[in-house]
Amino acid sequence: MPSRSERSLADRISAGGRRLTPQRVLVARALADARRALSAQELYDRLHTTQPRLGRATVFRALEAQVQDGMARRLERSGHVSVYVACDPEHHHHLVCERCERVEDLDEKLLQPLLRSVDSRYGFHVNHTALDIYGLCASCRRASRKAAG
Amino acid sequence: MPSRSERSLADRISAGGRRLTPQRVLVARALADARRALSAQELYDRLHTTQPRLGRATVFRALEAQVQDGMARRLERSGHVSVYVACDPEHHHHLVCERCERVEDLDEKLLQPLLRSVDSRYGFHVNHTALDIYGLCASCRRASRKAAG
DNA sequence: TTGACAATGATACTCGGTCTCAACTAGCCT
């Protein structure tokens, strides 16, 4: 019954001239509901149990389409596996909690001083930066502090 | 003839209780001479032409050993391929030139303000950061300015 | 409604990387 979010989901899929198929809706909703980064295989495993007719290649294609349509971003996680996270396309970088796996967006403005220094100190002209910060999110940090006493 | 650098190369391989084999020397020297990031396959292709007896698995193993011994670092380049670059183990991040492929080390101190902000603004406890900055190095930048007029 | 053509799903395939194992050898001990 989440007709609002469902609606906008369908709209965003339809945008860009893509056909609105049940498979794409399925994948997009699953990724959005996860609220964390998942690999295509993980997503396929989850969905395949309840949707036996869903193909593996379709999941890969649906995720790729989401990336191109600005509904998700692909992160190259160490170990040569791509993971996908539902989020806006503008920003570029994430805080990834190693305990609960949640992904938080980093304010791009915080990168400006670093990029300026790179230019001035190294004469290096920055085109693109790949940055992911791993650690403990605020809530996991509180929980672990409490547990540690 | 580069007996000094050759010597220290052998020393560094021997350190950590590893046996000094011609294959390891071969791989280590090739990576050091390249002065840029290379994938295991690229390195194998280069070496295999002049050393037909060198095995593919050996190159992968030699590179992995170099990473563990602090002679090289592995970068997860986009497109699920690992590339290796000969450099010290202490620093963590690189400026990668997209024209000449050279890799330059980034002074870690430049990251401190960003990491502090992440802690204070998001309450996020940073364990580890993966950062690579892509663009044009100083010399390629000069060359391209000159060419563009 | 219908037809063009995008999308799906099954499967074959590619390719980076690892595993296995018999043959080899670096390094140590005598």
Next chain:
DNA sequence: AGGCTAGTTGAGACCGAGTATCATTGTCAA
């Protein structure tokens, strides 16, 4: 120098993520 032994090599089987192929299906605009 000669031998021992455990680490290393190389060939090839294997694995797993991702892509390509192609007949079939389904969307959506006309």
